[in-house]
Structures are given as C-alpha cells and as structure tokens.
Amino acid sequence: xxxxxxxxxxxxxxxxxxxxxxxxxxxxxxxxxxxxxxxxxxxxxxxxxxxxxxxxxxxxxxxxxxxxxxxxxxxxxxxxxxxxxxxxxxxxxxxxxxxxxxxxxxxxxxxxxxxxxxxxxxxxxxxxxxxxxxxxxxxxxx
Amino acid sequence: xxxxxxxxxxxxxxxxxxxxxxxxxxxxxxxxxxxxxxxxxxxxxxxxxxxxxxxxxxxxxxxxxxxxxxxxxxxxxxxxxxxxxxxxxxxxxxxxxxxxxxxxxxxxxxxxxxxxxxxxxxxxxxxxxxxxxxxxxxxxxxxxxxxxxxxxxxxxxxxxxxxxxxxxxxxxxxxxxxxxxxxxxxxxxxxxxxxxxxxxxxxxxxxxxxxxxxxxxxxxxxxxxxxxxxxxxxxxxxxxxxxxxxxxxxxxxxxxxxxxxxxxxxxxxxxxxxxxxxxxxxxxxxxxxxxx
Numbered sequence: 001x002x003x004x005x006x007x008x009x010x011x012x013x014x015x016x017x018x019x020x021x022x023x024x025x026x027x028x029x030x031x032x033x034x035x036x037x038x039x040x041x042x043x044x045x046x047x048x049x050x051x052x053x054x055x056x057x058x059x060x061x062x063x064x065x066x067x068x069x070x071x072x073x074x075x076x077x078x079x080x081x082x083x084x085x086x087x088x089x090x091x092x093x094x095x096x097x098x099x100x101x102x103x104x105x106x107x108x109x110x111x112x113x114x115x116x117x118x119x120x121x122x123x124x125x126x127x128x129x130x131x132x133x134x135x136x137x138x139x140x141x142x
Numbered sequence: 143x144x145x146x147x148x149x150x151x152x153x154x155x156x157x158x159x160x161x162x163x164x165x166x167x168x169x170x171x172x173x174x175x176x177x178x179x180x181x182x183x184x185x186x187x188x189x190x191x192x193x194x195x196x197x198x199x200x201x202x203x204x205x206x207x208x209x210x211x212x213x214x215x216x217x218x219x220x221x222x223x224x225x226x227x228x229x230x231x232x233x234x235x236x237x238x239x240x241x242x243x244x245x246x247x248x249x250x251x252x253x254x255x256x257x258x259x260x261x262x263x264x265x266x267x268x269x270x271x272x273x274x275x276x277x278x279x280x281x282x283x284x285x286x287x288x289x290x291x292x293x294x295x296x297x298x299x300x301x302x303x304x305x306x307x308x309x310x311x312x313x314x315x316x317x318x319x320x321x322x323x324x325x326x327x328x329x330x331x332x333x334x335x336x337x338x339x340x341x342x343x344x345x346x347x348x349x350x351x352x353x354x355x356x357x358x359x360x361x362x363x364x365x366x367x368x369x370x371x372x373x374x375x376x377x378x379x380x381x382x383x384x385x386x387x388x389x390x391x392x393x394x395x396x397x398x399x400x401x402x403x404x405x406x407x408x409x410x411x412x413x414x415x416x417x418x419x420x421x422x423x424x425x426x427x428x429x430x431x432x433x434x
Contacts, residue, residue: 010185013187026356039354041355042357068194068195070353077192
C-alpha cells in the first residue's frame with residue numbers, strides 16, 4: 001500500500017497525493033520514509049521534500065515545521081512550501097536580496113522590532129532554500 | 143416656494159447622500175469580507191492538522207509534564223478579546239462586550255480599539271492592548287499571543303481564553319469564548335474545532351507501535367503546544383475579521399435599503415405638498431379673477 005502524503009501551510013494545501021516514498025529534511029538530517037515506517041513525529045528544518053511516485057520525483061522547497069508519520073500517512077505542517085518546478089529563480093533571488101538588505105537595515109537601527117526581524121529572517125531562509133532547491137534540480141536535469 | 147417644501151427637499155437630499163455613503167461602505171465591506179472569509183477558511187486546515195499532530199504526539203509520549211498542558215487552580219482568567227476598530231457593524235460590538243463583562247475574575251488583553259475603549263470605560267482590568275490591521279497577518283497577532291503566553295508561564299494569569307465573534311455565516315455571528323491554555327484536553331479541543339468547522343472525524347490509522355521522536359519527545363512537546371496556541375489565536379482573529387466585515391456589510395445594506403425607503407416616502411410627501419401648493423395658488427388666482 002502506498003504512502004499518503006499531505007503538505008499543509010497556513011494559506012493552502014501545498015501537496016496531496018499517494019507516494020512510493022518520501023524524503024524529509026529533519027533537524028537531524030534527511031529521513032527517508034517508506035510504507036510501513038514506524039510512527040514518527042519530527043521537527044522539519046528548512047529544506048527540500050522529495051516525493052517519489054512511480055519513478056517520478058516531485059520536489060518541494062519547505063520552511064521549518066513538523067511532520068507526523070502514522071500508519072502510512074505522512075502529514076507535514078510548515079510555514080511555507082513551494083513546488084520546485086514552479087520556483088521563479090529570479091524572483092527568489094530578488095526576494096533574498098531584499099530580505100537580506102532589510103534585515104541589515106533593521107539590525108543596524110537603534111530600535112529593532114523583534115517581530116519584523118523574525119519575519120525577515122523567515123523570508124530570507126525560505127528564499128535561500130528555494131534557490132538551493134532550484135539549483136539542484138536544474139543541475140541534475142542537465 | 144413655501145417653507146415646508148424646502149425642508150422636505152433638504153431632507154431628501156441628506157437622506158440620499160447618507161444612502162450613498164452607506165452603499166459605498168457596504169461595497170467596501172463586502173470585498174473585505176470575501177478576502178477575510180477566504181483567509182479564515184484557508185487557515186483552518188493548518189490549525190487542524192497541527193492540532194492532530196500535537197494530539198497524537200501527546201498521546202504517544204504519555205505522561206509528559208509540560209507547563210502549557212497542566213491545569214492549575216484558576217484565580218485570574220486571562221481573556222484576549224478581539225474586536226473591530228470601528229463601529230457601524232450592527233450589534234457585533236455590543237454583543238461581544240456584553241459577553242466580556244459577564245466573565246468573572248477576568249484580566250483582559252484587547253486586540254482592536256472598540257474593546258479597549260469600552261472595557262476601560264467599564265473599569266475592567268486591562269493588561270495590554272495590541273493593534274491589528276485588516277490583513278491580520280500571523281506576525282501582527284504574535285505579540286499579543288506571546289504576551290499572554292508569558293503572563294501564563296509567569297503565573298500572572300491562570301488560563302488564556304480568547305473571546306471573539308465566531309463566524310457561522312454571512313448573516314450569523316455570535317460571541318464565542320474559547321479556552322486555549324492550559325491545553326490539557328487536546329482531544330476534546332480538536333473535536334470541538336472540527337465540529338465548529340463542520341469537518342468529518344479524521345481517519346486515524348490504528349498503529350500500536352511506539353512512536354519515534356526526532357530530535358526528542360520533550361523537545362517536540364516544548365515547541366508544538368506554543369505554536370499550536372499561536373496558530374489558534376491567529377485563527378480566532380481571522381474569524382473575528384470575517385465576522386466584522388460580514389456584520390458591517392449586512393448593517394450597511396440595511397441602512398442603504400432604509401435610506402431608499404425614506405427617500406421614496408419623502409418624495410411622495412414632497413410631491414403631495416407641491417401639488418397642494420399649486421392647487422392653492424390656482425384657487426387664489428381664480429378667486430382674485432372672479433372678484434375683479
């Protein structure tokens with residue numbers, strides 16, 4: 001019986017479907033999940049989720065979050081997720097540069113707003129992850 | 143022109159221009175309502191799945207002590223009240239505030255200007271006040287959530303509850319008080335949430351094997367409840383916004399309809415008065431002519 005994979009973010013359901021296997025970036029390194037895996041709850045680090053179905057691999061860039069594996073059902077909750085094929089590299093790079101600049105300005109200011117800093121750091125992290133994931137998939141396609 | 147006629151005409155003018163304003167407000171509210179409803183619906187799945195994950199983790203870890211999951215004697219109830227910044231939204235504000243004043247032993251944190259004003263006037267304990275825009279982004283809600291979380295951990299308040307206008311549909315919104323901390327009854331809370339959203343019971347696959355935790359169970363259980371709590375607060379704020387705009391749209395629609403009705407009645411009165419004046423004038427002329 002194949003795995004059921006769902007990836008949910010605060011604004012949408014980013015992925016849903018069956019899979020033969022899935023690779024998750026956890027805080028302790030990559031974890032591969034196959035049908036029959038023992039129940040698992042893990043912290044997800046920002047990185048790339050790879051879902052394999054019938055030899056085809058779907059890659060998604062995800063931000064930090066949590067995953068639960070129970071009875072061949074893999075549920076990922078994360079702050080942001082994006083299909084690697086849909087990543088616009090230029091937009092991601094721009095977003096990264098923008099976030100980095102804003103972050104430096106905010107850190108240099110006398111009265112930094114901690115909430116704003118957290119948000120900028122999240123944007124920066126996710127943009128960097130998108131760039132890395134995209135870079136990897138395009139180099140493997142060559 | 144007689145004085146009565148001019149008065150009626152001025153009233154028609156002012157009623158009509160009020161109607162134009164309320165119509166514009168209705169249109170603005172209805173477009174904001176659409177966005178707020180979509181945001182509230184989109185956030186539900188995330189909140190629910192997070193709750194489920196916390197649920198299974200807590201059940202499988204078994205007997206783990208965590209301050210956010212432990213019930214204690216309640217002396218002060220911490221209540222986060224989510225209200226609109228503005229009025230003109232029917233009975234929404236007064237219903238919310240009536241519900242707020244009925245809570246005994248509550249210390250309030252307000253999100254939204256109306257709540258702050260009214261509770262301060264009523265002389266209730268206010269711990270803090272936070273602003274929130276119509277967008278209600280997660281980052282905007284987080285300071286209020288974290289303030290209450292800190293107060294709870296420091297023992298300043300013994301519960302954290304959120305009072306907001308629950309969004310049932312465009313026409314029906316009712317105040318709802320929801321306890322978020324201590325989160326000792328997660329299964330019950332998850333079920334209440336599902337009932338509220340009209341979602342089916344999840345098919346939890348039976349799996350008797352022990353659960354593995356990475357990096358470790360205490361690490362996960364120290365992070366999950368806090369995140370779940372913040373997401374639940376955010377979800378309540380999103381719903382409150384959807385309720386606010388729906389309520390305002392309905393109230394403004396009623397006002398627009400009323401202004402149309404009043405303008406029609408006044409026009410009738412105006413025409414009658416004008417006709418009476420003309421008849422009077424003709425009578426006077428003919429009377430004058432027959433005398434001559």
